[in-house]
Amino acid sequence: MSLVLDAAAQDLLFREARTANTFTDEPVTDEQVQAIYDLVKYGPTAFNQTPLRVVLVRSEEARERLVSHMAEGNQAKTRTAPLVAILATDNEFHEELPNLLPHFPQAKDMFFSERPVREQAGGVNAALQAAYFIIGVRAAGLAAGPMTGFDFAGVQKEFLDEDHSPLMVINIGKPGEDAWFPRLPRLAYDEVVTTV
Amino acid sequence: MSLVLDAAAQDLLFREARTANTFTDEPVTDEQVQAIYDLVKYGPTAFNQTPLRVVLVRSEEARERLVSHMAEGNQAKTRTAPLVAILATDNEFHEELPNLLPHFPQAKDMFFSERPVREQAGGVNAALQAAYFIIGVRAAGLAAGPMTGFDFAGVQKEFLDEDHSPLMVINIGKPGEDAWFPRLPRLAYDEVVTTV
Numbered sequence: 001m002s003l004v005l006d007a008a009a010q011d012l013l014f015r016e017a018r019t020a021n022t023f024t025d026e027p028v029t030d031e032q033v034q035a036i037y038d039l040v041k042y043g044p045t046a047f048n049q050t051p052l053r054v055v056l057v058r059s060e061e062a063r064e065r066l067v068s069h070m071a072e073g074n075q076a077k078t079r080t081a082p083l084v085a086i087l088a089t090d091n092e093f094h095e096e097l098p099n100l101l102p103h104f105p106q107a108k109d110m111f112f113s114e115r116p117v118r119e120q121a122g123g124v125n126a127a128l129q130a131a132y133f134i135i136g137v138r139a140a141g142l143a144a145g146p147m148t149g150f151d152f153a154g155v156q157k158e159f160l161d162e163d164h165s166p167l168m169v170i171n172i173g174k175p176g177e178d179a180w181f182p183r184l185p186r187l188a189y190d191e192v193v194t195t196v
Numbered sequence: 197m198s199l200v201l202d203a204a205a206q207d208l209l210f211r212e213a214r215t216a217n218t219f220t221d222e223p224v225t226d227e228q229v230q231a232i233y234d235l236v237k238y239g240p241t242a243f244n245q246t247p248l249r250v251v252l253v254r255s256e257e258a259r260e261r262l263v264s265h266m267a268e269g270n271q272a273k274t275r276t277a278p279l280v281a282i283l284a285t286d287n288e289f290h291e292e293l294p295n296l297l298p299h300f301p302q303a304k305d306m307f308f309s310e311r312p313v314r315e316q317a318g319g320v321n322a323a324l325q326a327a328y329f330i331i332g333v334r335a336a337g338l339a340a341g342p343m344t345g346f347d348f349a350g351v352q353k354e355f356l357d358e359d360h361s362p363l364m365v366i367n368i369g370k371p372g373e374d375a376w377f378p379r380l381p382r383l384a385y386d387e388v389v390t391t392v
Binding site for chain 2: 002003004005006008009010012013014015017019029030031032033034035036037038039040041042043044046048050052053054055056057058059062096099100101102103121123124125127128129130131132134135138139140141144146148159167181183184185186187189192193194195196
């Protein structure tokens with residue numbers, strides 16, 4: 001084996017982990033979310049910009065508002081998942097750079113003074129962090145159901161502000177009955193990796 | 197503890213893993229890269245689009261061409277890392293969708309007929325896969341040094357084509373002497389996570 005990570009962890013995070021479409025009633029606690037964050041916050045981002053922000057949708061009222069913006073095929077599972085989180089990009093992440101990159105606070109103005117640059121960089125780096133977050137959900141023994149099938153403008157207006165762009169919505173919980181479809185194919189190594 | 201993943205795996209993938217700036221001479225083999233891919237290929241993407249493509253820069257000639265496009269501060273480590281990989285987005289990923297999403301081949305034309313839509317979705321989902329790849333490098337007991345400080349147009353022209361956009365360049369290997377700077381701060385949970 002070329003991997004150092006033990007086989008059980010490989011299975012937990014990648015091989016047996018699946019995108020869940022149904023969930024049990026078991027709650028997902030704030031302590032679990034904090035443990036997930038405290039693990040995955042260390043995942044690297046460019047300039048340590050860490051632009052990901054998370055909104056946990058806990059109240060029934062907020063849940064119904066969110067469901068109304070989801071694509072029809074995502075509504076039932078978004079309504080019934082133990083926890084739903086909105087992942088978003090903070091397009092004003094540069095304001096935190098002097099704290100996050102204390103040896104090079106000039107980065108804030110040298111590289112990120114323009115909003116379109118921040119939106120581009122923030123989007124990529126928040127997506128990296130979204131992937132770390134999905135891995136973290138699995139590390140907590142939970143299943144993640146990430147979704148991009150929703151009205152982005154509607155979710156932004158209802159739950160965020162003009163400085164925060166929705167990235168995805170994730171259902172989180174223990175997988176329920178018939179939680180997943182058969183595993184979809186993946187590209188072969190030679191279709192993805194070339195050498196020069 | 198709220199996490200199921202064992203502590204050694206947490207350390208390997210997140211807590212003790214660091215972005216490396218120096219490396220030992222120990223080679224990174226194709227077998228290791230294949231093992232990494234065969235693990236992280238299972239990470240989820242929207243519509244299973246898996247748009248990430250990887251170019252391994254193995255020849256001395258290609259390495260020098262790549263170094264010439266790196267920002268000055270990234271040149272020395274890009275020159276000396278055991279392996280350098282260019283991660284890119286395939287903006288024509290939709291051509292593979294009938295194979296990757298066999299129960300819904302219409303997705304190719306229903307959602308991804310327009311190039312700007314593909315560039316947007318492909319960029320986000322390739323970034324998710326780049327994060328899985330970084331985790332995979334660490335799962336192989338190696339350190340990753342992801343970099344976005346390079347001439348994107350130059351790297352695209354030299355190593356890719358107009359259908360593939362560079363996402364990042366990653367140095368890969370065993371960490372060398374003084375491989376990393378002190379750990380940078382992270383945002384506190386309450387600065388990142390809110391509840392509604």
